[in-house]
Amino acid sequence: MNQSDPLPYWALSTDQACARAESTLQGLTQESAVQKLAKYGPNSLAAKAKTGPLRIFLGQFKSPIVLILLFATLVSLFVQEWVDAVIILAIVIGSALLSFYQEYNASLAVQKLKAQVSHKAPVLRDGHRTTLPVEEIVPGDVVLLSAGSLIPADGVLLEAQDFFVNQAVLTGETFPVEKKVGTAASNSGLTERTNCVFMGTNVSSGTAQVLIIETGEKTAFGQIAGSLNLRPPETEFERGVRHFGMLLAEMMLVMVVLVFAFNVYFHKPVLDSLLFSIALAVGLTPQLLPAIIGVNLSKGSQAMAKAGVIVRRLNAIENFGSMDVLCTDKTGTLTAGVVELNGALEFGCQKSKRVFKLAYLNATLQTGLSNPLDEAIAKQGNPGIDGVTKLAEIPYDFIRKRLSVIIEQDGQAQMITKGAFSNIVDVCSRIRDEDSIQPLDSDRIKSLQGCFAGWSDQGFRVLGVAIKDVLIGKPVTKSDEQDMVFEGFLLFFDPPKPGVKETITQLAELGVSLKIITGDNKLVAMHTAETIGLHLTGVLTGSELNDLRDEALWNAVETTDLFAEVDPNQKERIITAVQKRGHVVGYMGDGINDAPSLHSADVGISVDSAVDVAKEAADFVLLRRDLDVLRQGILLGRTTFANTIKYVFVTTSANFGNMFSMAGASLFIPFLPLLPFQVLLTNFLSDFPALTIASDNVDRDMVVRPHRWDIKFIRRFMITFGLVSSAFDYLTFGLLLLVFRVSQDTFRSGWFIESVMTELLIMLVIRTQQPFYKSKPGKGLFYSTLAVLIITLALPFIPGLNTLLGFTPLPLSLMLVLIGITGIYVLMNEIAKRIFYQRSRI
8 A cells, every 4th residue: 555545444543533534423404415315325225225216117118018118119110000000019018017016006015115124323422322223324424333243334342342243244254253442454355454444244242332333335334345246136936927937938939930931931021920920929929927926026015014914025925826935933933922031049959049140240241242031130129239330341142142241249240151051050060058159069960950851841931140259460261161050040931822833734735844942941842832732743953954965854853843943043044945846935024043044045034123134134124923813924925925826827828829829810811800000909908907906805725825927837827828818719700700701991890809709708707717607806906908998899890990900890699609618618717717727636
């Protein structure tokens, strides 16, 4: 670095850093903060910028289908077919406006919902603590951080106490890194800047005050994100849409080439043949599928919000409905989450004021991870700790499962350690037996374990407490947690949540199996499972998991529904193993240790009271921690999926039949069955009611079990009902040409009416597996279908417009015949539907 270059912020003293950021230790004034927000912009990455209406509208023209239609418009203009060009362009703009209207309204609704769980951070403004959305944080702000906080921007430490940060997202480091106030060398790398924190990382333990230096895209995380095309992993539903798109693309390519080649071979106009083949290919596709998906997801998210589920990632809604395995911790989900201290006991199982005082000191002096166990201890009241000074702390971690606080009283320093019973016993060599210190021999260990097992069988969570004298002034580390004195037990009780037994039964009826993944000991977890009526088929502990290779675990997860004494890395490994078995997996968690599992699961579920890092990793946030809310969310997710797949079934089968029929007919009659723009108008009118399908009623059999994309099933469905449609199409062609001997314009008018009528009515038939008269459609779908049906019947009879569109009025006898054919067509599809689903279940 050139000596004339200014030092980087991590090499500056506190006063220098404040001066450069134009701030103070008390933070910014509100006035200066507003000015800086205008200068630097919101603290967010470009990828998360809000999408405006203009961008949404222009986005409607990015679809390959729309681009093909625009190409057809240009070709028509080039050969001076002005009417064709205007009509095709009008259809394109009409479809774009419809899609824009639905998508824009959907995006506004989603933004309002996401605002309910937007991340906020406590900052100092005008010297007072206030909470702001992270987007409003600016350089110079002083942010207050604690365990579980997501770090909102890059900055330097002003104060820190036992402050550890997980920065694996930037550096790949496995364990949290301690951060301290000070300076770092100007040429320090990211991992060497121990006085700095960075956007996107999270606090594992301790507290700190941070002076923000860089925000948004100027942060280390923002620069990395800007150099990569970061996007969330593909969901199960997105994968299904992609495979479906590939199927349509293959069929479109074949149809365009063959129809164009045959029409040219039979000496039909080249331009008309090209436009017709393109129109057929476009007619085969469900043009409004992106809009339908967007509307369905938006409606689904709003319905889920009313049920207490906020959707953070829209595309995950479909996964919610497909989920067939739910993994969850037991505390607060299966249990009431109101932990109470039942007793502090010494060796010999007698209540002990000494053990409680040690536990109280440990619980109230620690500044790391806030947890309900420490809160339960503190609620019991202060036993009197005057004259006690905290010297240091060794924060809790999920490997040691212990927390140590070093205190000084009357000139004597002592380490007080509290944690999981077995992890405390492991570091003890002595035990307090009444008023004397005795060796912790095998007989006493056996007695301790007997007490532990007995209490665990009764559903108590048991912690151990130990002490050790240390030297004042000598640094104490994790390695000093040895040769300690076992002081006693802490017993906690968290009763099962009322109604959880019934909810688990209902989840099972919905095809969702429950797997408990907990860090609690095996006996307590088994007691909870039995209390709530969960029939256990297999139990694995963390130590047993370590002995299993991945392939063995893949087999074990199918027969195991309780995993106890596991650490965060093992949780993620379990979820991955369940996914390897072909399941769609949901994970519900709210702690720092749950973030990796929430991210790796197909459906990450957290709660509104969770730590920031857990909510950030989750796809859904429950406004109350309740499995019944989750059950409602699953039903709504399945409803959304069902309405989306309805549109796919209806349009692909009806479109395939009609387009296949016209492609065949074009080879044997001396004119095109429909003009290119008439094909597009048919598709536009039949698609219009589908925009209301998001609010359609859904049969119970569509939500009682998980459903997933099945491209082979869709292909069979499309071909089966497409062939039925084609059979009636050719019957219509025969009647028009051989019986009524109609003219070219009358043929197109009759075929247009029959085509739209059958597509509209088939929607009411195929939307349900039941007989259509037993499944009531939604009001929006019914009335929009009726309105389009009336418009279709009227178009050939409207003077001027019919000429423009190439239609002509039909005689009454022909209209009655077409209506009769449509009625028989509906009846035959009912029969075909019953046979198809009966064979599909075999």
